Every structure is written in C-alpha cells, then in structure tokens.
Amino acid sequence: MIGKKLEINYTEYSSIDELEARDRELVEAAFEAQKSSYAPYSHFNVGAAILMENGTIVKGSNQENAASPSGLCAERTAMFAAGAAYPGMPMLAMAIAGGPEYSLCSDPATPCGACRQVMAEYQKIGRKPMSIILAGQDKIWKFQKVDDVLPLIFDSI
DSSP states (O other): OOOOOOOOOOEEESSGGGSOHHHHHHHHHHHHHHTTOBOTTTOEEEEEEEEETTSOEEEEEOBOOSSTTSSBOHHHHHHHHHHHHSTTOOEEEEEEEEEETTOOOSSOOOOOHHHHHHHHHHHHHHTSOOEEEEEOSSOEEEESSGGGTSSSOOOOO
16 A cells, blocks of 8 residues: 655735736636626626637636526536637636625635536646636635646546
C-alpha cells in the first residue's frame, strides 16, 4: 500500500480590485449574468461568464423549473451556449458568482459536480487550461485549471 496526497492550488483575493483587468471584466460579467437568473424555488441566483479564445464573453445564469430537475445551472447554461456558438473554440476562463436573492455569498459559491465535469470536457475539447474564478462577497478564488476544482477528472472513455 502506498499513501498518496492530492493538492490543489489557487489564489485568494480580498477584492475584485486586486484582479488583473481581464479577470475583473469577467467577474463583472458574471455579476451581470446573475441578474438574469430565474430561481423562484431555491432563491439562489448564480451567474457565469466565459472568456472565449477570440475575446468574446458568453454569459449564463441558472434557470429553474417547477418540474425539477428540468432547470440548469448557470455554468452549464454558459458553457452550452458557448459550445453551440463557437464549436471547438477554447474557453480560456470562467467566472462564477452566486448567492441568495441576487446577493453574493461571503465565501464564493462553488460549482456542482455535474458542472465541474462539463468544465473538464470543454477544457479537453479546447486543449488549453480553463481558469476558474469564483467570486464571493469577501473573497475571490482563482484556480488555474479545471483539474484544481475537479481532481481525478473522469476521462476514461
């Protein structure tokens, strides 16, 4: 038996002002996307924004439905829109912002497992690392690649 350890690396910022201009623009786009969230059941509103390789920013928000689980998370809404509009184009970065009643959580809201796996798929398709930025009210976490939010990515097929 061999004991092993997984590590993830990320940078924590205390303010959006500490971010590089490109990352700040992406986080602001996620804040804007959160405003279009439709969450009458959970009352937890999430916005996501993706920076495409061509510089375009694609936004998405969570969309709930009374016939749960027919709704969709903000991250997948944005990724599927980006994948449909720009097939095969690398997604370089994604910013996510969420909280109750259109506010932000103190610590950043984190993506669900299904969204993380879809992120991994699009990172693989794009053949470039996709950074993930999670924005909260009191801090922002930046991960350099999807592998850091989903260790042991399922890619066995």
